[in-house]
Amino acid sequence: MPVAAIVGAGPGMGLAIARQFAGNGYSIALLARRAEPLDALVDTLTAEGHRAEAFIADVLDRPSVTAALSSVEERLGPIDVLEYSPSSTGSGGVPPQDVTVETAQQQLEFYVHGAITAIQHVLPAMLDRGEGTIIVTTGASSVYPNSTFGSVALAAAALRNWALSLHAAVGERGVQVAHIAINAWLGNQPGAEPELVAPLYWRLHTERELAELVFAPAASPGAVS
Numbered sequence: 001m002p003v004a005a006i007v008g009a010g011p012g013m014g015l016a017i018a019r020q021f022a023g024n025g026y027s028i029a030l031l032a033r034r035a036e037p038l039d040a041l042v043d044t045l046t047a048e049g050h051r052a053e054a055f056i057a058d059v060l061d062r063p064s065v066t067a068a069l070s071s072v073e074e075r076l077g078p079i080d081v082l083e084y085s086p087s088s089t090g091s092g093g094v095p096p097q098d099v100t101v102e103t104a105q106q107q108l109e110f111y112v113h114g115a116i117t118a119i120q121h122v123l124p125a126m127l128d129r130g131e132g133t134i135i136v137t138t139g140a141s142s143v144y145p146n147s148t149f150g151s152v153a154l155a156a157a158a159l160r161n162w163a164l165s166l167h168a169a170v171g172e173r174g175v176q177v178a179h180i181a182i183n184a185w186l187g188n189q190p191g192a193e194p195e196l197v198a199p200l201y202w203r204l205h206t207e208r209e210l211a212e213l214v215f216a217p218a219a220s221p222g223a224v225s
Contacts, residue, residue: 002025057069060109131175136178138181140214142160183214
């Protein structure tokens with residue numbers, strides 16, 4: 001079975017993405033910091049008839065990310081799809097006028113350096129095989145400047161830029177790299193349920209000329225269905 005690895009898996013978007021790929025015949029590797037929530041997700045997917053396993057990784061602890069992805073490959077096989085969407089449990093950053101080198105660095109470590117670590121673990125093998133998909137997820141402040149988000153948007157925009165650059169650089173070699181921006185508070189507003197966003201990941205996986213999709217609830221500007 002092909003393998004989809006989800007870095008930052010949780011009970012909302014992570015589970016929805018897992019169901020999307022599992023329903024299309026993928027084994028699912030769920031990566032996050034804490035074992036108990038991961039085990040609950042594995043139990044849910046297993047009860048639905050899917051193959052899923054949990055792997056402990058903290059994106060701020062880069063060796064743990066590479067070790068977890070190596071374990072995925074050993075237990076399940078080569079990673080065909082890597083999705084990166086960890087969610088910070090901290091303050092959410094500082095507004096633009098208060099950004100410092102230190103606050104920017106905190107978010108860069110979480111979003112960008114964690115993604116570089118995960119992606120550079122799987123990318124060489126994907127290029128060797130001439131196939132694979134990498135999808136990174138951010139909030140919409142990576143696309144649309146927003147005065148509410150300063151240090152987070154700075155890091156998210158950097159991650160988006162790198163993903164789009166990778167799309168241009170490696171697409172002709174068979175590897176799809178793409179970005180999804182979520183312009184919604186998932187689960188907290190009508191039309192912003194994770195199961196409505198998950199099909200976009202499959203779309204980017206299969207429509208490989210696409211580099212980016214922006215999700216917003218149907219009544220909002222920029223909505224993608």
